[in-house]
Amino acid sequence: MTTGTTGTADATPLFGPESQFRAFFDDPRWALAMIRATVLEAAHPQIGAALADNSTFVTHPWRRLRNTFLSMRRMFDADPAVREREACRLNRLHARMSGSDSRGRAYDAMDRAARAWVVATLFESAVTMCRLSGQPLGQDTMERMYAEYRAFLAALEGDAGALPEDINDFWRYFDRVVGDELENTEAARVILYRLFDHLPAPALLDGMPTLWAAGRALIGPLLGAITVASLPEPYRRKAGLPEMPGAATLMQGAYLTAGFTRFLPEGWINAETIIETLSLSPDSDDPRARTMTALRARMKRGAALIRLLTPLSGDSDPDSVPATPPSTGEGRRSAEEFFRQVLDQTGDGHLDWPDLAAMARELATRLDLDEPEETRLYDAFAAWWRELQAALDTDGDGRVSADEYATAVPSLAGPALIRVAEVLFDATDKDGSGTIDADEYRTLFRTAFHRDLATTNDTFGRSAFVGDFLSFMSGRRTNTPYDPLLADA
């Protein structure tokens, strides 16, 4: 893992495997730096409002992590066509995000200054990460890296004019934004204090909630403290973040330790493998999932023992009469559960357009859709949203609460939802054959056909597909292939 480069910026291309950005890809410090950069982004009022409204990172952080990672990878791909396509996709994605924050100020994910700030935080966090772990970058490397990040912005925006051309001016720009523009936004607080405390288990560890909760209780506050201590001092003061004794040492120790992994043989730590493994759902037919099964069995047993040994609260005496919660039937989830796990993608307790847009976004990302299919999918979801709003929003506040949903579940399977299923079928059926074959199915669900599906000759017909989608969305049936797609963290 080298951070010094030989040759000048002219000799090596800015993108591709030789770039500074790629050098950090598999560096564990990058994980800490990414969290820090995300907090700084969220502290920007425009970005914070967009995140708070649209982002699924609180309820589905692992899915979000995977998507972000893959997107960054494509943006720094050696092939310009891949980069351009990804930039177009991101632009389309961001163009769909605009609104106003809680104080009524408008935000727009296409705002030039805001997008420049995102790139600035990534660059600054990479530089800071190297400083904090005791291996500061040389002036040449830093300049080269800055050029890379400006090129990244240029690929998105068409030009990099929103960021200063010279790196010396960049630091003045950065300090000015931190001092003048950053605020103690809701989104930044959520990342610092709520995300890690409530981080849901990744798909791989989903069967072991006890173990996950125990680990999280330890790691969560630690990550929070490390991130706070690494933020710029002016922002910490402004946002009223605590200065805890020892936090700075802890933070530098963490960066230093993570930096030591550079002595490991190359290829030992591969971010892509780690992220892909975490996103594996247990019933996937991926060979790695099978190799994990043995480990999972052991962990499951550990979790079972912990649960059995945990003292009962209150009702340990069989003579006392505790209130027994109503048990839910197997294979169906309660309306509240479905609302929380599937419909409320942004985790704000309400069903709103951003929730459905997040579903459309996830499906479009999975299927790697181009125009005009992407717009068709969004339009279908938008029509479904209008149908839902008309049918369910009884108090007329423009959004649907869990209660409103629970009282009106049967009307969920209207014509607009069927239309969503049909558009999704067309988008999944890439070759337009009228059936979904094994490859197309795998693209959407990342797993092979299950034998209990209504399949004929290893393909999946339109009516079966639509029926399955509707039974997931309205019949609230669990254990469908849609679960890992829309319900997993």
Next chain:
Amino acid sequence: MDGNGRWAQLRSLPRTAGHRAAEATVIDVIEAARASGVEWLSLYAFSTENWNRPGSEVAYLMRLVRRVVRKHAPLLLARGIRCRFLGVADPRIPRELAQDFDDLATLTADNRGMTLTLAFDHGGRRDIVEAARSLIRSKTPADEVTERLFADHLPFPDTPDVDLVIRTSGEQRISNFMLWQVAYAEWVFPEALWPDFRAPDFLACLHTYRRRDRRFGGVPPQTNGALS
């Protein structure tokens, strides 16, 4: 596990006290069975018909069983006993209890010492109906259904035929217990009430069984093991 209620009545105690006293017997019998080399032990804790008992007694039993399972889980694990639960299908079983059953089964799944099957919310006829359903679902042609194949569709198909059934408190009925597996079982009916039943009583039952002449419908073999 018969006689808990009568045991309590004899002492002018509520029926629930009898169930509570049963816990000591359960542990005693498990220990005695393990020590004397029994490889398969099944306890009939709760039948599908027991749901007809008064609601308060059923609720009490659910809480008691949960407490007992949790209390003795480490012991069962340490003794190498594989635990599993037969039945447990009714939605009236509290979710926490079903979770504890699952946890104990998962925890002890790799144990090889003795297999303890706890029949809870169990009915022999229901198991047979389930097996029939499973056969039909697998689209097995009628001609191919044999006793062997049928048994493979019962819950826990690795369970061998039952050799000995002990029914305490003098009751002499089958009461829908593992109907398929008890086809050739020997039956012993000790008079002791379940809370009074102890390891020596269990060993006495084993002794009775060993003196029985098991013929499985045939004629006695020339040499009948070490006890002939």
